[in-house]
Amino acid sequence: SAASDVYKRQLPRLVSESFIATLPSEQQLHLEQMGADIHVALQLRYGSRARYVRVSEVSGWALGAAAAQRKAIENLAEKSRSLRLETVAEGVLRVRQGDGLDGARLLLPDLAHRLEQLAEGPWVAASPHRDVLLLGRAAAADALARYAEDAARRAPHPVSASLFAVTHHGPRPLLR
Numbered sequence: 001s002a003a004s005d006v007y008k009r010q011l012p013r014l015v016s017e018s019f020i021a022t023l024p025s026e027q028q029l030h031l032e033q034m035g036a037d038i039h040v041a042l043q044l045r046y047g048s049r050a051r052y053v054r055v056s057e058v059s060g061w062a063l064g065a066a067a068a069q070r071k072a073i074e075n076l077a078e079k080s081r082s083l084r085l086e087t088v089a090e091g092v093l094r095v096r097q098g099d100g101l102d103g104a105r106l107l108l109p110d111l112a113h114r115l116e117q118l119a120e121g122p123w124v125a126a127s128p129h130r131d132v133l134l135l136g137r138a139a140a141a142d143a144l145a146r147y148a149e150d151a152a153r154r155a156p157h158p159v160s161a162s163l164f165a166v167t168h169h170g171p172r173p174l175l176r
Contacts, residue, residue, distance in 0.1 A: 007063060009044045010053065010072040011079075012104045014127050014159045030058040032069060035173040038127070038160045040107065042072050050100075073107050080105055083114065091140030092147055095133040103127035103159055112168045123166040124174055129155035135166070141174070 015029075017037045023029065029052045031039040042053040058065050079101065085093045095102045105111070106127045115123045115135060122138045126148035134151070136144040141163060148161040164171035 006044060006061070007068070007071050008075065009046065010042050010068065011045055011050075011076050011101060012069065012072045012107050013041045013043045013050075013052070013101075013130065014103045014106065015039050015041045016159050019157065028055045029053065030055050030065065030068075034171070035160065035162050035164065037162060040069065040104075042068060073109065076101060076104055077108055077110070080108055085118075085135070088134070088147060089140075089143050092134060092136045092144050095135065098131075100130055102133045103130045105133045106164060106166075106171050109170070111171075112166045115166060121166070125164050125166050125171065126161060127159050128152035128161055129158050 014034070015031070015038070020029070020031065020039065029041050031041055034040050042058070043050045044053060058068055061068055063071065079099065080097070083105070084096045086096050088094045095105055097105075104127070106125050112121070112123065115121060119137060124136055124138055124141050124144055126134045126144060128134065128148045128151035132151050134144050134148055145161065145163055148163070152158040152161040163174040165174045
């Protein structure tokens, strides 16, 4: 059915306040606030192309908004069975899948568990733009913050340099 096709194609995308501010008012995207300056939008992917999902579309889906977002994250988890991690600095790792979804991998439900397999936490993370997820243990938070600020400043479509605590209940804004 058309509905199940939509559900299979949707993925989460982290977007910034500044990106949202550039949209025409009639282009109201379905958004969930995630932090002071980050929102989770939904995208429908068609091969190498994608488009954002509008509020009017989600309100017409039988699934409902909360379930639609959960399904998008499940779809991302399917694409994230193994994560390629590379060290970018002492104590700072970068997820490098190269599929334009790395920033959104902050939302993976098992991210805290995966990181604990590498080393005991607590872990912190930042998604400075759509293609970058930076991870580090709490002791490396300052270095991670510097990398995130630099990556956000240089990105054509920055998301945020905000740091998040990686918890078993999902990412939580890190108050510093």
